[in-house]
Amino acid sequence: MTRIKHVLILPALIFILSIHTGNSFAQQDANGWYWLNGRPTGNTLNWVDIPPSTSDFYALGTKGTFAKSTNGGSFWSINSQVGLFDAALSRRDLRAGVFFDANTGIVAGGALVNLIQGVVSKTTDGGASWTNYQYNDTSGSVNGMHFINANTGFICGGTRVRVHKTTDGGATWSDISTGLSGTNTYNAVHAIDENNIFLAFSTRRLYYSSNGGSSWSLITLPGTTGGTTVTDVYFKDANTGYACGNPNYFAYTLNGGSTWTQSNALSATQGQRDLNYSAGVLYMLGGSRSYLYKSSDDGTSWDSIRFYDSSNVNQPSLPTFNKVAVRGTSMAIVGSNGHVTVSTNGGSNWSSMNYSVNSGSNFYQSMTTLSPTEFWITSTGGVGSLLRTTDAGSTWTQIQSSHSVAIFQLDFGSQDTAYSCAGNVAGSIGQVAKSTNGGINWTTLPAIALNHTYLTLDFLNGSTGYVGGGGSGLPANIYKTTDGAATWITQALGYSASVLSVQMVDLNYGFALSTNFHRTINGGTNWVGSALPAGTWTNMHVLNKDVxxxxxxxxxxxxxxxxxxxTDAGTTWTNVSGDMPDSLTVNRTEWINLYDGVAGFTGGLIGRTTNGGMNWSVSNPGIWKYFGRCLNRQEHLVCSKQQHYIISDRKKYK
Structure with a gap:
C-alpha cells in the first residue's frame, strides 16, 4: 500500500484555506477559511439581529466573528476579522451591536486592558468592510449598546467603559459616567430618549438618569438578592419597561421606572439573559435550553415556546442561549459554540441551522489524512473517540474507540489495519489499540510498559511499527513491533525523558525527537543521538532521509x-524562524519542500512561508489554539500546496 499519512498532535478544530471557487460548503469566512464540523461557526455567538425591512440574520460572536445569512439561515458568510486585534492576532470578542438597515451597523465588544483605546466598529456595506472609531483612550469591554436613531446611541460595559454617548452615528463618543462607580460593570443600556437612560447593573440594581447622564440614581429591583445579576433592560415606551436577570428573574414597570413588580417565568430553571419586544409581544430568553418565554400583557403572565429542534442530532450539546431576535414572522436564537436556531413563521416551527457531530468532547487531539477526501480526527476529554469523513468534511461519522483516555495519535499501516496511542500524563496511563477493519472496530492491546503515556506512533505497514512516549522519571524508550503488536522490542535511547515524535522514512531509516535528536539506519536496532539547538521542542517534520x-x-x-x-540528517541545524512573532510556541510545522511550509502556534495563529522560513506570513482565522498540518505530506497525495488542514481546540474548520 502506498504510504500516505498525516498526523499531528494538538488540541481541536479543522480548517482548510481554499482559493478555488468550486467549494460547496455552506459558509465561508471572509479571510478564506471554511468551517467543516461546527457549522456555521464553532465560535460562541453573543448577539443576533434582523435588520429593519429585511428577513436577514446578522450575528456577533467570539474572536471577532460577524455572521450573516440572507436566505433564512441555510447559508452564512463569516467574517472573523472585525474589531480590535488581541495578543494572538485574532480579534476580540464581539458582544453588542445595532443595524439600522441591511447595510449600516455598529458593533463592539472586548478589548485588551493594556491597549490605549477602546473602539466600536462600523460598516456601511452590510459587513463586507469595517471602520474602527475610538470611544475612549483606556480600552475596556462593551457589553451593551442601544441607539434611539441612526445618530444618537449609547454603549455600556466594564470598569473602563461605563457609559458613553454618540450623536454622530458612532464617529465620536463622550463619557456620561459622572457619578457612577468606576468599579461597576454594566450589562445593558436602554434609552427612552436622550435624557432618560437605564443601565442594567451586575448586583440586582438599575441605574437611571433623567438628564442625559449628568447624574444617576440607583433603583433596587424587588425580590432580588445580592447574588442577582441584572442582564437586560428594555422599555417599549416612556412608561412600560422590563428587566431580567440571573438567577431566574423578571420585573416590569408601568410608570417609567418609579416602581417595579416582580413576575418571574415560573418554569424557568436558569438565569434570564435577553429581552426582545415585537408587535405587542415581549420575549425573554435564557431560562431554559428548550423554551423561549413570551408575554402579551407586559410580563404579568407568561407562556412558553419550545424552540429547541430535537430533530437535529448534529448540533452543539448543552448550549447556553444568549440572544433572541424577532422581526415580523422571522425569529432567531443564538448561543454557545455557534448555536443557531431560526423560525420563519413566528415561532410555530423551528429549525436548527447547525452541523456539529459530537465526539463526546469538544477537544480534538490529532488528524490523520488517508486521501484528499478521507481523514480521521481523534478526540480527548476523558474517553477518546474518533470522527471520520469520506467526503472532505462535508459529513462526519462518530466512531467509538476502545480507549478510556485521550487519543494522541492514529495511524493506518494499511487500508485495513490501523493503530492508535492514548494516555493520561497525570495518571501515568498509556494505551495502544488496533483495528483490523479500517478503523470501524477497535481492541485495546496489552500494556507495553508500566506507567508510560504513549504520545507518538508510526506504522509502515500492518505489521511493523514504532511507539514512543514516556513520563516523569521514566526512560526514553521506543517500542517496535514486527508482528502486528503481538510482541514488542524495547529500543532505549539511553536517558530519562519522553519521546515526543518518532517518524520512519522506510523500514530502516527514521528519526526520533526527545531531549536529543536521534537517527536510525537499521530499523531502530541502533539509535544514534546528537545534540539539539537550544530550545524547548514540541515536534518535528521529516521531509526525507536528510531534511x-x-x-x-x-x-x-x-x-x-x-x-x-x-539538511544533513541532524549533523548541523539552521534557524528558519525568520520573522515569526514573539512570545509564542510553534506546536507543529509541515513542509511540502524546502521552501513551502506552514506552522501552527499557540494562541490560534497559523504561519506560512514560501522561502524556506526567511519570512512568515502569520494570521489568525478566528480560533483559539491549533497546530498546523499541510495535506501534502508526500508527493503521492495530489493536493494543491495552497490547501492546509489545521486542528485546534474548539471545533473543526475547513
Whole structure:
C-alpha cells in the first residue's frame, strides 16, 4: 500500500484555506477559511439581529466573528476579522451591536486592558468592510449598546467603559459616567430618549438618569438578592419597561421606572439573559435550553415556546442561549459554540441551522489524512473517540474507540489495519489499540510498559511499527513491533525523558525527537543521538532521509517561537524562524519542500512561508489554539500546496 499519512498532535478544530471557487460548503469566512464540523461557526455567538425591512440574520460572536445569512439561515458568510486585534492576532470578542438597515451597523465588544483605546466598529456595506472609531483612550469591554436613531446611541460595559454617548452615528463618543462607580460593570443600556437612560447593573440594581447622564440614581429591583445579576433592560415606551436577570428573574414597570413588580417565568430553571419586544409581544430568553418565554400583557403572565429542534442530532450539546431576535414572522436564537436556531413563521416551527457531530468532547487531539477526501480526527476529554469523513468534511461519522483516555495519535499501516496511542500524563496511563477493519472496530492491546503515556506512533505497514512516549522519571524508550503488536522490542535511547515524535522514512531509516535528536539506519536496532539547538521542542517534520524540521520555543515559558532545519540528517541545524512573532510556541510545522511550509502556534495563529522560513506570513482565522498540518505530506497525495488542514481546540474548520 502506498504510504500516505498525516498526523499531528494538538488540541481541536479543522480548517482548510481554499482559493478555488468550486467549494460547496455552506459558509465561508471572509479571510478564506471554511468551517467543516461546527457549522456555521464553532465560535460562541453573543448577539443576533434582523435588520429593519429585511428577513436577514446578522450575528456577533467570539474572536471577532460577524455572521450573516440572507436566505433564512441555510447559508452564512463569516467574517472573523472585525474589531480590535488581541495578543494572538485574532480579534476580540464581539458582544453588542445595532443595524439600522441591511447595510449600516455598529458593533463592539472586548478589548485588551493594556491597549490605549477602546473602539466600536462600523460598516456601511452590510459587513463586507469595517471602520474602527475610538470611544475612549483606556480600552475596556462593551457589553451593551442601544441607539434611539441612526445618530444618537449609547454603549455600556466594564470598569473602563461605563457609559458613553454618540450623536454622530458612532464617529465620536463622550463619557456620561459622572457619578457612577468606576468599579461597576454594566450589562445593558436602554434609552427612552436622550435624557432618560437605564443601565442594567451586575448586583440586582438599575441605574437611571433623567438628564442625559449628568447624574444617576440607583433603583433596587424587588425580590432580588445580592447574588442577582441584572442582564437586560428594555422599555417599549416612556412608561412600560422590563428587566431580567440571573438567577431566574423578571420585573416590569408601568410608570417609567418609579416602581417595579416582580413576575418571574415560573418554569424557568436558569438565569434570564435577553429581552426582545415585537408587535405587542415581549420575549425573554435564557431560562431554559428548550423554551423561549413570551408575554402579551407586559410580563404579568407568561407562556412558553419550545424552540429547541430535537430533530437535529448534529448540533452543539448543552448550549447556553444568549440572544433572541424577532422581526415580523422571522425569529432567531443564538448561543454557545455557534448555536443557531431560526423560525420563519413566528415561532410555530423551528429549525436548527447547525452541523456539529459530537465526539463526546469538544477537544480534538490529532488528524490523520488517508486521501484528499478521507481523514480521521481523534478526540480527548476523558474517553477518546474518533470522527471520520469520506467526503472532505462535508459529513462526519462518530466512531467509538476502545480507549478510556485521550487519543494522541492514529495511524493506518494499511487500508485495513490501523493503530492508535492514548494516555493520561497525570495518571501515568498509556494505551495502544488496533483495528483490523479500517478503523470501524477497535481492541485495546496489552500494556507495553508500566506507567508510560504513549504520545507518538508510526506504522509502515500492518505489521511493523514504532511507539514512543514516556513520563516523569521514566526512560526514553521506543517500542517496535514486527508482528502486528503481538510482541514488542524495547529500543532505549539511553536517558530519562519522553519521546515526543518518532517518524520512519522506510523500514530502516527514521528519526526520533526527545531531549536529543536521534537517527536510525537499521530499523531502530541502533539509535544514534546528537545534540539539539537550544530550545524547548514540541515536534518535528521529516521531509526525507536528510531534511528534518524541528519546532518549539526558545524557553519552557515566556519564550519565542523557533523552527530549525537540518539538511544533513541532524549533523548541523539552521534557524528558519525568520520573522515569526514573539512570545509564542510553534506546536507543529509541515513542509511540502524546502521552501513551502506552514506552522501552527499557540494562541490560534497559523504561519506560512514560501522561502524556506526567511519570512512568515502569520494570521489568525478566528480560533483559539491549533497546530498546523499541510495535506501534502508526500508527493503521492495530489493536493494543491495552497490547501492546509489545521486542528485546534474548539471545533473543526475547513
Amino acid at each position: 528534518v524540521f524541528i519546532n518549539g520555543s526558545t524557553a519552557p515559558s515566556n519564550g519565542n517561537p523557533v523552527v530549525y532545519r537540518t
